[in-house]
Amino acid sequence: MLSIKNLKANIEDKEILKGLNLEINPGEVHAIMGPNGSGKSTLASVLAGRDEYDVTGGEVVFKGEDILELSPEDRARKGIFLAFQYPIEIPGVSNANFMKTAVNEVRKSKGLAPLDSKEFLKLMREKMQLVQVDKTMTQRSVNEGFSGGEKKRNEIFQMAMLEPELGILDETDSGLDIDALRIVSDGVNALRDGKRSFIVITHYQRLLDYIVPDFVHVLYKGRIVKSGTKELALELEEKGYDWIKEEVEI
Amino acid sequence: MNTLTETVSETKHHIPFETIASEKLTPVRKSAIDTFNNIGFPTSKDEDWKYLDLSPIKNTPFNHRAAACTNLTASEIEKYKIAGTDAVTLVFVNGVYCAELSTPHKADTFSIEFIETDNALQWFGKLAATEHQPFIALNTAFHHEGLFIHIKKGMEVKQTIHLLHLNDARQEAVAAHPRNLVVAENNSKVQIIATYHSLNHFPSLTNSVIEFFVGENAFVEYDVKQDENEKALQINQVYAQQKRNSVFDISTVTIGGKLVRNNLHIELAEPGCTAHLNGLTVAGENQTVDNHTLVDHASPNCESFQLYKNILDDDAHGVFNGKIFVRQDAQKTNAFQSSKNVLLSDNAVMNAKPQLEIYADDVKCSHGATTGQLDEEALFYFRSRGIGKKDALALLNYAFAGDVIEKINNDAMKADLLKQLAQKLRTDIEFEV
Ligand SMILES: Nc1ncnc2c1ncn2[C@@H]1O[C@H](COP(=O)(O)OP(=O)(O)OP(=O)(O)O)[C@@H](O)[C@H]1O
Ligand SMILES: [Mg+2]
Numbered sequence: 001m002l003s004i005k006n007l008k009a010n011i012e013d014k015e016i017l018k019g020l021n022l023e024i025n026p027g028e029v030h031a032i033m034g035p036n037g038s039g040k041s042t043l044a045s046v047l048a049g050r051d052e053y054d055v056t057g058g059e060v061v062f063k064g065e066d067i068l069e070l071s072p073e074d075r076a077r078k079g080i081f082l083a084f085q086y087p088i089e090i091p092g093v094s095n096a097n098f099m100k101t102a103v104n105e106v107r108k109s110k111g112l113a114p115l116d117s118k119e120f121l122k123l124m125r126e127k128m129q130l131v132q133v134d135k136t137m138t139q140r141s142v143n144e145g146f147s148g149g150e151k152k153r154n155e156i157f158q159m160a161m162l163e164p165e166l167g168i169l170d171e172t173d174s175g176l177d178i179d180a181l182r183i184v185s186d187g188v189n190a191l192r193d194g195k196r197s198f199i200v201i202t203h204y205q206r207l208l209d210y211i212v213p214d215f216v217h218v219l220y221k222g223r224i225v226k227s228g229t230k231e232l233a234l235e236l237e238e239k240g241y242d243w244i245k246e247e248v249e250i
Numbered sequence: 251m252n253t254l255t256e257t258v259s260e261t262k263h264h265i266p267f268e269t270i271a272s273e274k275l276t277p278v279r280k281s282a283i284d285t286f287n288n289i290g291f292p293t294s295k296d297e298d299w300k301y302l303d304l305s306p307i308k309n310t311p312f313n314h315r316a317a318a319c320t321n322l323t324a325s326e327i328e329k330y331k332i333a334g335t336d337a338v339t340l341v342f343v344n345g346v347y348c349a350e351l352s353t354p355h356k357a358d359t360f361s362i363e364f365i366e367t368d369n370a371l372q373w374f375g376k377l378a379a380t381e382h383q384p385f386i387a388l389n390t391a392f393h394h395e396g397l398f399i400h401i402k403k404g405m406e407v408k409q410t411i412h413l414l415h416l417n418d419a420r421q422e423a424v425a426a427h428p429r430n431l432v433v434a435e436n437n438s439k440v441q442i443i444a445t446y447h448s449l450n451h452f453p454s455l456t457n458s459v460i461e462f463f464v465g466e467n468a469f470v471e472y473d474v475k476q477d478e479n480e481k482a483l484q485i486n487q488v489y490a491q492q493k494r495n496s497v498f499d500i501s502t503v504t505i506g507g508k509l510v511r512n513n514l515h516i517e518l519a520e521p522g523c524t525a526h527l528n529g530l531t532v533a534g535e536n537q538t539v540d541n542h543t544l545v546d547h548a549s550p551n552c553e554s555f556q557l558y559k560n561i562l563d564d565d566a567h568g569v570f571n572g573k574i575f576v577r578q579d580a581q582k583t584n585a586f587q588s589s590k591n592v593l594l595s596d597n598a599v600m601n602a603k604p605q606l607e608i609y610a611d612d613v614k615c616s617h618g619a620t621t622g623q624l625d626e627e628a629l630f631y632f633r634s635r636g637i638g639k640k641d642a643l644a645l646l647n648y649a650f651a652g653d654v655i656e657k658i659n660n661d662a663m664k665a666d667l668l669k670q671l672a673q674k675l676r677t678d679i680e681f682e683v
């Protein structure tokens with residue numbers, strides 16, 4: 001589904017991703033862990049098409065197509081979704097209007113008829129339940145005045161609405177209380193259907209108890225330096241990153 | 251045909267007022283012309299007018315006495331009406347009231363008569379003085395069949411009163427001088443809207459003056475839509491004087507016109523008054539829109555709130571000059587002003603200038619002006635959800651602008667403006683408003 005080969009990316013002439021490789025098959029969940037500043041959010045942004053980042057080398061193939069030249073909206077329409085580490089606030093645009101526009105744009109790109117108000121409300125109600133978002137939240141402006149946890153939950157609600165093929169969750173767990181963590185994880189798990197894939201970026205092993213990954217990778221200094229199964233996360237939790245840094249420096 | 255300046259100089263010698271029903275205002279008109287001939291048009295050296303190039307007004311040979319009503323039919327006017335209101339629509343063609351096209355009005359709550367009646371003349375020109383104001387002088391000289399709208403004491407006017415202004419410059423260059431007067435007696439309540447439209451093969455000038463006298467505890471809302479086209483020039487002067495505990499709310503939404511200058515002068519004359527001033531400009535091409543406001547806090551315990559926003563594209567030029575004057579007696583004044591602007595192109599220009607003159611010591615005043623490019627972060631957020639750049643921009647601009655329109659209390663006017671805004675911002679997105 002997603003094949004990243006030797007990906008290199010700069011921001012403001014500083015190289016952040018330094019030859020990153022990653023293969024993801026349909027239905028798989030890949031966790032990415034790694035120290036602060038190692039390039040995890042950069043990877044997520046580059047995949048979503050943020051143009052502040054210059055891709056200087058490598059390729060990203062999604063469903064057989066090189067996507068590096070595609071606009072962010074085209075990537076989203078093809079099924080890539082990024083749940084932001086820091087979702088921004090958009091005063092004046094209601095969540096519901098925002099989602100209706102987004103859902104219908106994605107449908108249009110697939111040659112589907114737009115949902116009318118009734119169909120849209122039905123879909124929204126169903127997905128609201130999934131992540132236990134209440135009605136007032138959908139009527140409010142996108143993320144405006146939302147608590148940190150509410151913003152994260154709203155990202156997952158949007159993901160549920162858009163039903164992407166690849167969901168990239170950038171530290172969705174940070175800022176969530178214990179109950180919200182469970183609710184959000186259940187929401188993500190409900191979207192696991194054997195075909196949809198996820199990249200789950202996190203600092204905490206606990207999330208991976210809920211969203212059980214097929215693979216765990218360590219990203220360090222712009223490269224994936226170690227990959228393993230979910231046991232790797234437990235090992236990292238216990239020992240930190242020093243031993244990996246040592247392995248890499250040798 | 252002559253240029254405006256020539257016309258005025260000429261009328262100095264011979265004033266052709268035979269078309270005017272009443273002679274009562276003749277001395278006032280004559281003295282207004284004298285005033286104009288003394289002061290002339292503002293120049294770029296005049297601080298209050300320095301951003302405006304008035305040469306299209308000075309150099310165009312306008313007809314100041316164009317035919318009223320022309321041959322317009324009711325159905326041609328229909329499209330300018332505001333949907334969803336059973337408004338009393340008062341139609342002014344080339345600045346002149348046109349009864350055939352207007353809604354018949356008989357109500358217990360208000361009366362309407364021509365401005366040249368004794369009733370009206372006790373109020374006429376008391377706020378809009380001609381000294382130092384060339385455009386008011388011209389209006390005072392040339393206005394014809396304006397209306398005096400009198401809201402009776404303690405009465406709430408349930409219907410919206412719609413002043414529908416249409417300049418018909420299909421045959422010749424036309425200058426219109428609409429002149430209206432509103433007196434809202436104590437404890438009365440009224441919502442008035444004014445819309446400005448034009449039909450141009452030739453240039454047109456609308457030089458509008460309206461005076462509001464807002465009585466004790468009265469509530470007056472005045473919502474203005476300026477929607478003339480690209481050959482139209484407009485100078486729009488609104489004066490309001492508020493008595494004790496009254497509320498005057500005005501919103502000015504400018505979407506059309508080549509050159510638009512709004513002068514808004516509000517006097518909070520007695521204690522306990524509130525005024526809201528909202529402005530929205532959405533301009534592109536080579537439009538110039540200049541909003542000058544003056545809020546005169548002349549009495550204690552009054553509040554004023556100003557929010558002016560501009561979205562400027564192409565070579566558009568926006569000006570906001572907001573003056574707040576707090577007199578020595580006006581203790582416990584709250585006066586707030588905010589100017590927020592977005593430039594969508596590198597050539598668009600915004601000049602925002604607050605001017606506070608405060609002579610009382612116990613006051614709360616604040617002002618702020620921001621001018622920015624579009625918000626790249628927000629744009630990326632939209633695009634990452636599959637919303638294309640153009641639609642994302644439209645939604646963001648719509649949200650930015652909608653904030654002003656949401657402040658309008660008149661629901662039909664609000665809906666009309668939101669709909670037009672969505673069209674203007676070139677979006678085919680279906681908005682739920
Ligand atoms: N706009 C920017 N300008 C300059 N440097 C940047 C910019 N954005 C990111 N960086 C730098 O790129 C590096 C990688 O940042 P990134 O956000 O990808 O890290 P991360 O792995 O997600 O970290 P964290 O765990 O703290 O979220 C950091 O050193 C960061 O300072
Ligand atoms: Mg990060």
